Amino acid sequence: MKKLNIANQKHLTLDNRVTIETGLSEGRPLTAIASELHKDPSTIAKEIKKHLIKQHHNSFNDHPNKCANRKTCNKTYLCGAHARCLGKLCKKCGLCNTRCSDFVPVSFHCEKLDKAPYVCNGCPKRIGCRKDKAFYKAVQADKEYRAVLVESRTGINISEEDLSALDSIVSPLVLNGQSPYVILNNHPEIPLSEKTIYNYIDNGALTVNNLDLPKKVKYKIRQVHDAEIDDAGIFENRTYKDYVSFMAHYPDTSVVEMDTVIGCEGSRKVLLTFHFTCCNLMMAYLLTSKESKYVEAVFDKIEKKVSSFIFAQSFSLILTDRGGEFKHPDKLECGEENIIRTSIYYCDPMCSWQKPHCEKNHEYIRKICPKGTSFDNLTQKDVTLMMSHINSSPRESFGGYTPLALAQMMLPKELLDCFGLKAIAPDEVTLTPELLKGKI
DSSP states (O other): OOOOOOGSSSSSHHHHHHHHHHHHHHOOOOHHHHHHTTTHHHHHHHHHHHHHEEOOOOOTOOOOOOOOOTOOOOOOOOOOOTTTTTTTGGGGTTTHHHEEEOOOOOOOOOOOSSSTOOOSSTOOTTTOSSSOOEEOHHHHHHHHHHHHHHTTTSSSOOOHHHHHHHHHHHHHHHHHOHHHHHHHHOTTTTTOOOHHHHHHHTTTSSSSOOOGOHHHSSSSSOOOTTTTTGGEEEEEEOOOHHHHHHHHHHHHOOEEEEEEEEOOOOOOOOOEEEETTTTTTTEEEESSOOOOHHHHHHHHHHHHHHOOHHHHSSEEEEEEOOOOOOOHHHHHBTTTTTOBBBEEEEOOOOOOOHHHHHHHHHHHHHHSSSSTTOOTOOHHHHHHHHHHOOOOOOOOOOOOOOHHHHHHHSOHHHHHHTTTTOOGGGGGGOOOOOGTTOOO
């Protein structure tokens, strides 16, 4: 009897899909890829066929005659005995495609795509091939998977007939003052929960509405704060528990803690901070507002300046909170060329202690920009100056070394040049609002 692998019951992750794409590009058989991922080969085959990207053949320099028999065809006078071509072969005229009864269109289908591996990733002839192609891309496949995952959890999972039958029972009783709990208690034949009935009423699927539920009208629905991420699906394989598990297997991984610092009420600009735990260096970027697109722009800007390799080397793993500005991990993890540049993990809700280094280092920012300070008058040059002073302050926990001095030994020079930080003389380090006098 075949032994069931525990991993067979889990969904594929982005890392799994990257392994599949790499294996296909190397020309490895599906059985070898499946063995590496501890999956059944049929699972890998279904994943590839479900998410393959079709690419139409290159039509540049295509022959104007689209008939598959044109090379052996000797027909003439398909246009009639008085044709102007004077007996020339009809295959040299484009009109024969529409007038010939034996016309067979040219097929650009590649028979190799009908069998494993179903894609052209590892085909040595794919560059000069003139046939239709198919490719498997890990990032695109993961995006399609997550889109389907979200869509599958929305809407009403019930047929029109069953919904009509349910409405005929529930709505009259609700109008008589009965609650969904009482209705379900008296009608055990309804295979739904009380919460589902409330959801159907709230979505307008039934004749009655929320106004017909007196008790529900009395209570206010808890509002989701703008700063919270409302799509729980993005946390799959990115929770703090997953982070701890990853670090247990790869303890030498460099960790960067990411967060934002907001100004006073009414202030639009915020600070995006990166804290490198290996050397206690913190860099901050001034964002126009606390929106995800500005965070993504900073990632793209840094990667463009230092290269994808150095970015991945410096930001191999990022730990952050569940703020709404970090709600698109796919865009943060992958650059413009769909190259994986980092891995994002999220702390548990209300657990800022899970990224203590970043939170602790924010105290230095608050010494210069106390709570209630507006960042709207600051520029990135001001923020970089502030971070230069902060990172030039010695740390007792690092034996009296400054974060900047340690960073020069532990981080790539290209990254530090990108940050633009400068060492400040010990007696000139200023950690008070005086540093940005007139700006805050």
